[in-house]
Amino acid sequence: MTLIELVRKNLFRKPLRTILTVFAIFIAFAIFGVLATFQNAMNAGIDTAGADRLIVTNKINFTLQMPIAYVQRTRGVEGVKIVTHADWFGGYYQDPRIFFAAIAVEPASYLDIYPEYLLPPAQRQAFISDRTALLAGETVAKQFGWKVGDRIPLKSNIFQQKNGSDAWDFTLVGIIKGETARVDTNFVIFQYEYFKETRSFGGDTIGWMIVKTQSPKDNANVMKAVDVMFANSPFETETQTEQAFAKAFLEQAGDLGFIISAVVGAAFATILLIVGNTMMLTVRERTNEIAVMKTIGFTSQRIFGLVIGESLLLTVIGGALGLLVAWLLSFALQNATGGAFGPMTFTPGIAIWSVVLMAMLGLLTGLIPALRAMRINVVTALGRK
Amino acid sequence: MSEALIQLKGVTKSYTRGKQSVPIFERLDMTIPQQDFVAIMGPSGSGKTTLLNLLGGIDKPTGGEIVFDAKRMDNLDESKLASFRAGNVGFIFQFYNLMPMLTAAQNVELPLLLTKLGPKARRERVNTALSIVGLSDRARHKPSELSGGQQQRVAIARAIVSDPKLLLCDEPTGDLDRETAGEILSMLQTLNRDLGKTIVMVTHDPEAARYAKRMLHLDKGHFSEKDLAA
Numbered sequence A: 001m002t003l004i005e006l007v008r009k010n011l012f013r014k015p016l017r018t019i020l021t022v023f024a025i026f027i028a029f030a031i032f033g034v035l036a037t038f039q040n041a042m043n044a045g046i047d048t049a050g051a052d053r054l055i056v057t058n059k060i061n062f063t064l065q066m067p068i069a070y071v072q073r074t075r076g077v078e079g080v081k082i083v084t085h086a087d088w089f090g091g092y093y094q095d096p097r098i099f100f101a102a103i104a105v106e107p108a109s110y111l112d113i114y115p116e117y118l119l120p121p122a123q124r125q126a127f128i129s130d131r132t133a134l135l136a137g138e139t140v141a142k143q144f145g146w147k148v149g150d151r152i153p154l155k156s157n158i159f160q161q162k163n164g165s166d167a168w169d170f171t172l173v174g175i176i177k178g179e180t181a182r183v184d185t186n187f188v189i190f191q192y193e194y195f196k197e198t199r200s201f202g203g204d205t206i207g208w209m210i211v212k213t214q215s216p217k218d219n220a221n222v223m224k225a226v227d228v229m230f231a232n233s234p235f236e237t238e239t240q241t242e243q244a245f246a247k248a249f250l251e252q253a254g255d256l257g258f259i260i261s262a263v264v265g266a267a268f269a270t271i272l273l274i275v276g277n278t279m280m281l282t283v284r285e286r287t288n289e290i291a292v293m294k295t296i297g298f299t300s301q302r303i304f305g306l307v308i309g310e311s312l313l314l315t316v317i318g319g320a321l322g323l324l325v326a327w328l329l330s331f332a333l334q335n336a337t338g339g340a341f342g343p344m345t346f347t348p349g350i351a352i353w354s355v356v357l358m359a360m361l362g363l364l365t366g367l368i369p370a371l372r373a374m375r376i377n378v379v380t381a382l383g384r385k
Numbered sequence B: 001m002s003e004a005l006i007q008l009k010g011v012t013k014s015y016t017r018g019k020q021s022v023p024i025f026e027r028l029d030m031t032i033p034q035q036d037f038v039a040i041m042g043p044s045g046s047g048k049t050t051l052l053n054l055l056g057g058i059d060k061p062t063g064g065e066i067v068f069d070a071k072r073m074d075n076l077d078e079s080k081l082a083s084f085r086a087g088n089v090g091f092i093f094q095f096y097n098l099m100p101m102l103t104a105a106q107n108v109e110l111p112l113l114l115t116k117l118g119p120k121a122r123r124e125r126v127n128t129a130l131s132i133v134g135l136s137d138r139a140r141h142k143p144s145e146l147s148g149g150q151q152q153r154v155a156i157a158r159a160i161v162s163d164p165k166l167l168l169c170d171e172p173t174g175d176l177d178r179e180t181a182g183e184i185l186s187m188l189q190t191l192n193r194d195l196g197k198t199i200v201m202v203t204h205d206p207e208a209a210r211y212a213k214r215m216l217h218l219d220k221g222h223f224s225e226k227d228l229a230a
Ligand SMILES: Nc1ncnc2c1ncn2[C@@H]1O[C@H](COP(=O)(O)OP(=O)(O)OP(=O)(O)O)[C@@H](O)[C@H]1O
Pocket: A379, A380, A383, B015, B016, B017, B024, B042, B043, B044, B045, B046, B047, B048, B049, B050, B051
């Protein structure tokens, strides 16, 4: 037997009580893990945003258009390295309820500006040279089981073709992988030229521009220069860093971070009370035994350590189980949502945070009972018999 | 008689109850030689348990000196007293006080967790202690699976496993029938005679006191001695 075994034996003396307490902790950590995974997905756009990338949108509303001539003019601004543009197609494949982003782009510059999109060079070349080529992010390709070479008809809930058809035909020429699991690949891209020539309205306009600066230090100057250049025109612009843009976009859905913190906070406050109460009860029941251990020669510090050890073991068991389930659920969530909310990744950060929470919870709930155990007076405790 | 294991020199002990100070002992002197086996009797409330607590370093005197093995121990701090108890004193209680979730062997091993002994050395010590009390075949039993007498024998094994010089027993047979009590008392006698343990035993039972080498009667804070060997 070791002291750790002693702690374990103590913990499982009242198996039912321990299991119930472990269950409560388990639930709290599972909630934490799942919500954190969810938040991770929502924040993926913010966290993976390029520090040297800017988004230029129409100042009135980011859904409004701007002239394509803006692209050339922006390329002339000092500090700018690459400019590309994009259009929201509002596309879907067969089932409009399955969401992914479909974007019409200028092929070469678009791929250049997003180095986190990994693509074999031959597929890149095919995309640039074929007018009706389509590139699919891995998430979308998996969702629909697409293979390179497939003919893919996409419909739009915004646009129609000049010929009255509401479907565009594409050929899948490549599949884009994310550089990391956190890069969102729930999108498809195709050539702007094909889109512009076939759509029934819109003319020579684009949805937004993406600007890569020479270095993040140039961001402020470029942002200012671009917006000043187009000021007092019919199409004024608003330029933001990609990160700020992603954040503003997310905040339209409400303050998710706050909601998550509130739910997790409430769960943990409850757990704190439940576990703290259990530990208190435990120590009270064992007053006599603790007095005997002290008599035998266990110091007060050692008794303190044994009680804290017990509450730590309790939170670690419950917490680890909760984490495990949250981790498994992250795959299920990714499958269930098809990446519609962004990539549901269970990052090491979540695990680290959970371990910190387990330690804090264990120490906090064990503290008062451990102090009480430490202060048990042998003479009075044994004299009670 | 050989030299003293414990000496009480003018020991005073009083408890404060509210504002009042209740004296238990006033200037008590006592010498317990090495390898003594002394029985302490006296009316309830006379301070027998309090005396054992002082001898075992569980409680501190209000005044006077307690000397153990030629070293003063009444002025040790709490953690020094804890290691003093771990190294020098074995305690045996009326109600055994075993840990219910541990087996007999694990209960006996408990004090050894405070030592630097490795698992193998600990196991050997535990086996020896259990065989001394004749319970080798019950090593894996939980206290709830043992009779009162057997539980007390486990408690004795726990008390001797770290080989202390002094055993303090507070009514060790108070909860046992006469026959089982006899077995336990003979065992204490053997520990005293063959292993040289010094034993101080509190008892209400004159029959039990007979197993000791001598008997002290505690009343109103003072001793009167009767020699049982006679
Ligand atoms: N922690 C304490 N606080 C106050 N008074 C105490 C305390 N412990 C013991 N006493 C008092 O000290 C006196 C001696 O108590 P002690 O337990 O030593 O008696 P005892 O001889 O062991 O009695 P018994 O034979 O009933 O076990 C009693 O009057 C008791 O009420």
